[in-house]
Amino acid sequence: MPISRIPAAVVFAFAVSAAFAQSIPAQNARPSSLAVAASDETKDPKLEHFDPDLADKSLDPCDDFYKYSCSKWTTANPIPADQVFWTTGSGLELWNEGVLRDTMEAASKPDANRTAVQQKIGDYWAACMDESGIEAAGMKPLQPELARIAAMKSKKDLTAEVARLHHLYPGAWQAGDNQSNSPLFGFTGAQDYDNAAMVVAQIDQGGLGLPNRDYYLGTDDKSKELLSKYRTHIQKMFILSGEAETQAAADAATVIEIETAMAQAQMDNVKRRDPKNINNKMSLAQVRELTPAIDWDMYLKAVKAPASDHYIVTSPDFFRAEEKLIADHPLAHWQAYLRWWAIHRSAPLLSKAFVDENFDFFSHTLAGQEQNQPRWRRCVHNADRDLGEALGQAYVDHAFPPESKARTLQMVHAIETALNSDIQSLSWMSQATKEQAIVKLKGIEDKIGYPSHWRDYSSVKIVRDSFLSNVGQASSFEFERWVAKIGRPVDRSEWTMTPPTINAYYDPQLNTINFPAGILQPPFFDPAKDDAVNFGAIGMVIGHEIIHGFDDEGRKFDAKGNLRDWWTAEDAKNYDERGKCISDEYTQEVPEAGAGVKQNGLLTQGEDTADNGGIHLALAALEADLRQQGKSLDDKGEDGWTYRQRFFLSNAYSWCANVRPQIAKLVVTTDPHSLPKFRIDNVMSNMPEFEQAFGCKAGQKMVRENACRVW
Numbered sequence: 001m002p003i004s005r006i007p008a009a010v011v012f013a014f015a016v017s018a019a020f021a022q023s024i025p026a027q028n029a030r031p032s033s034l035a036v037a038a039s040d041e042t043k044d045p046k047l048e049h050f051d052p053d054l055a056d057k058s059l060d061p062c063d064d065f066y067k068y069s070c071s072k073w074t075t076a077n078p079i080p081a082d083q084v085f086w087t088t089g090s091g092l093e094l095w096n097e098g099v100l101r102d103t104m105e106a107a108s109k110p111d112a113n114r115t116a117v118q119q120k121i122g123d124y125w126a127a128c129m130d131e132s133g134i135e136a137a138g139m140k141p142l143q144p145e146l147a148r149i150a151a152m153k154s155k156k157d158l159t160a161e162v163a164r165l166h167h168l169y170p171g172a173w174q175a176g177d178n179q180s181n182s183p184l185f186g187f188t189g190a191q192d193y194d195n196a197a198m199v200v201a202q203i204d205q206g207g208l209g210l211p212n213r214d215y216y217l218g219t220d221d222k223s224k225e226l227l228s229k230y231r232t233h234i235q236k237m238f239i240l241s242g243e244a245e246t247q248a249a250a251d252a253a254t255v256i257e258i259e260t261a262m263a264q265a266q267m268d269n270v271k272r273r274d275p276k277n278i279n280n281k282m283s284l285a286q287v288r289e290l291t292p293a294i295d296w297d298m299y300l301k302a303v304k305a306p307a308s309d310h311y312i313v314t315s316p317d318f319f320r321a322e323e324k325l326i327a328d329h330p331l332a333h334w335q336a337y338l339r340w341w342a343i344h345r346s347a348p349l350l351s352k353a354f355v356d357e358n359f360d361f362f363s364h365t366l367a368g369q370e371q372n373q374p375r376w377r378r379c380v381h382n383a384d385r386d387l388g389e390a391l392g393q394a395y396v397d398h399a400f401p402p403e404s405k406a407r408t409l410q411m412v413h414a415i416e417t418a419l420n421s422d423i424q425s426l427s428w429m430s431q432a433t434k435e436q437a438i439v440k441l442k443g444i445e446d447k448i449g450y451p452s453h454w455r456d457y458s459s460v461k462i463v464r465d466s467f468l469s470n471v472g473q474a475s476s477f478e479f480e481r482w483v484a485k486i487g488r489p490v491d492r493s494e495w496t497m498t499p500p501t502i503n504a505y506y507d508p509q510l511n512t513i514n515f516p517a518g519i520l521q522p523p524f525f526d527p528a529k530d531d532a533v534n535f536g537a538i539g540m541v542i543g544h545e546i547i548h549g550f551d552d553e554g555r556k557f558d559a560k561g562n563l564r565d566w567w568t569a570e571d572a573k574n575y576d577e578r579g580k581c582i583s584d585e586y587t588q589e590v591p592e593a594g595a596g597v598k599q600n601g602l603l604t605q606g607e608d609t610a611d612n613g614g615i616h617l618a619l620a621a622l623e624a625d626l627r628q629q630g631k632s633l634d635d636k637g638e639d640g641w642t643y644r645q646r647f648f649l650s651n652a653y654s655w656c657a658n659v660r661p662q663i664a665k666l667v668v669t670t671d672p673h674s675l676p677k678f679r680i681d682n683v684m685s686n687m688p689e690f691e692q693a694f695g696c697k698a699g700q701k702m703v704r705e706n707a708c709r710v711w
């Protein structure tokens, strides 16, 4: 389930690129140029289990620990042709998906005794897997939408059509720099920044088909070439939908012109990291005045928005520019723009020609994927997105026993205790700020595995014979569910990730940490392994999410989730100095993403701070745990490695990854997370505890001269 609030709850790994690649599923029989099996050929998905002997002992751990820990694994596990990256968590992903597939397949068999939940997930599966029915229908399911757009009489009709598109396609109402899949703008119910107990209307910038504004504005040859390929793709899609070639070329040029102007007007993703920049409150009268070309009253009625105390307009400048843009372009241009969005967002749900062309640009050219995922995996991703909490119930029953929940909760408590001690002992923070930090820490709600009550999908009409209709139904439900929250008190128990998701998040406005059952599996949480291995892998993830409450963004919210400054000026200054050490360190060249590609440490500062702080907390929690058992970190286990060494090895192992250069570039330029190699090497080279584990000496690469430490 995508994140809808801004700031987005801060996710864990590859989230943007994975979600991006998966949101554009398509089918393609292109033969692979790599001699690697497609992922579906892995009949028996393999869960990876940590083994310290996977380390390459011919290498020096103090030179490049990621390589030392991962090179054996990465050499033995090339990226399958239908994937854009492959990690030690990828076997788990296939395994999780296999559980969901088996559940849906069983539910799809017609049976009068099916439960309501089984009917939904079973018929959804049957409709999605019915390739011949989808092929026979061609673009017929899309015709009514194109006819509506053709029937528009004036630019006054623009608003009603945008409201329809926001309903029809998954996440088509969400905007934000990494989710630019919202025609014209984004709209949702969101927690108020200044009164976290209340939900208000939020109007966000949007309008882009490419991942973010940089893709339109780059002036180097590569960026220009990519934009030109995007234009060709749009033209091909128009031709597929029945337009003549010259018309399609002209319409594609119009779409590029409009989207580029919107990109120019968007606030960039570094500026958006500071919530103060997007917390612009307006009355409805002010919103009407800001963009009179959008009929806001009609829009709010069409999306059934309750009255809002005020409206948060994340980027007023964007809407000023959009007003001018609407005035400058004739109706025919806006019809082309809307037609593009309707075709673009339906493409993965239509016949093979649409699916293939969509794959060719978005997954192959943009992300480097050689071959599309098998149909069943795409149907699992769609079902997880659309009916995630219906499907998630079966996953939890199958894969998440109460013992796993109890042991992970125990680890969470141990790590929270470690942060409590860390805060108390900080030399750079005053007593006054410490007290506030402890209040915030104690206010965190720990959510483990799955929600306390399941979402009710009874109003979502799922049929056996129309995949497009099912997705439209589920999307409308989800959109209106968020909008309906406006004016209501916040429900802290809700999740924005589904139970089988291999990810985790901290939500700064709810002050909750959330660990779906999907990540509480090997190699992240391994019930068969000891505490050193588990604190190294999932423990670091837990610490990471807790630290998000105290990173450069999270620290601006208080225990209740209000955007409120609880820091003394002196402590804030001290924090910023430490944060700058991190952002300077991670502002680095990334040759594996292409020549000249550079990471912006200001974009990744929050995630990097969470990585660096999270591992300290996990190690401290392990040390306390061993002490209770009368042991120390430097005692050796039966395998000859010390607990301290196994902790670091297990941490690195959980991050081993092969990544295609295209996706590496996408991550470096758009994702607030660093690439896996840096999540190991940068973090550990900041830690004296690591030097001690492997006897590293000053001057070696894993011993950083200017080591950073925030938490």
Ligand SMILES: [Zn+2]
Pocket (backbone or CB within 6 Å): 010, 011, 012, 544, 545, 548, 607, 610
């Ligand atoms: Zn994170």
